[in-house]
Amino acid sequence: MFESIYPLIDSMLIAPYRIGLPTVAAFWFGTALMALWCTIAGELSMSLIYIWNREYYTDLNRKMTRMHNISVEAVRHKEKDTFKSANKWANEYFGKVFFSHAALFAVSLWPVPFAMGWMQSRFAGIDIHTVPFTKFSLGYSFVFISAYIIVRYGFSKLRSYIPVLKKIDDLRAEDAQKAGEMTSWNELAQAPVAKGTAATGAGLESKA
Template sequence: MFESITPIIDTILIAPYRVGLPTVAAFWLGTAVLALWCTVGGEISMALGYLFNRDYYTDLTREMTRMHNISVEAVRRKEKETFKSANTWANEYFGKVFFANAALFAVSLWPVPFALGWMQSRFAGIDIHTVPFIDFSLGYPFVFISSYIIVRYGFSKVRCFIPFLKKIDEMKAEDAEKAGEMTSWTELGSNGDAHENEAEAAIPPVESKA
């Protein structure tokens, strides 16, 4: 089945390269279309990944916000042990949120290696550009990566007009609102450059009752 589908995919992907433009222009156009396919496929995959794990992402963000706010309140009340415990949990949840979002973004990149693999089979060894004075050749990876960056940036400006992706962005905004607002350290009267170590140092040590 895979072998029967491969020629169809190849025919679709190679078509933009054969539009009758000059060779270099046709190559850039075809690669831009390929980059667009990768961008759209990646964005849809990332959106679906968020939908399937929406509750998980929301819970992580909510707990991160809650623990952070508890730690800030503990500093305000000079409760050192509470601050240390809540701050530890806040940092742990921050790490989980960070890596969860990084994994979600990585999902959007899955079409890229397949696109490069297809270009390898089609354009390996072909020089598209040559850097002046040093005679350094640039092949399909340079064209694809450049096109992908430009196309993805441009797509980010118009994704809000695509109903499905717009709905996903609205859901993310709703989930962020449900997670609550993080209390700023500046509310403690700092100059805005305070961080957790400074906050902890501001809390007097617990006196012994012995």
């Protein structure tokens, strides 16, 4: 099936490169348009994955915030054992949050290898630019990566004006509020609080 639709896809992708512009300008225009399609497809994919796993991401952030706040309170009340236990869990949840966000960002990059694979089939071996005073040449990969970075940065500045993506940003902000606010370590410099039961050390693992 793919072999039957590939000629159509190929003709659609190559069309912007054949507009009435000088060769290099046409190549940059076509590649910038390719980068834009990759950016849009990636952002929509990332948004769908976030919506699908929204409760999971929110729960991770909530647990990370809770354990962090308990560890801060434990330091405030000089409860060493509670701090060690809570801080261990806070670090674990921080790692999960970090890698979940990294994986989510990676989803947005999936169109890139397909785009570069198509460009290789069309433009491999063609020099687009030559570095001044050297014999080093730059091909399609240099143009695509440069265009992709520029387009993606510009797109990030405009996403708040795109209704679908703005809605996703609003949902993420709402989820961040649900997760709670992390206590700053700077608050430890404030007046000491009477030692008591500020940190729930017992059963941290079961409540996490």
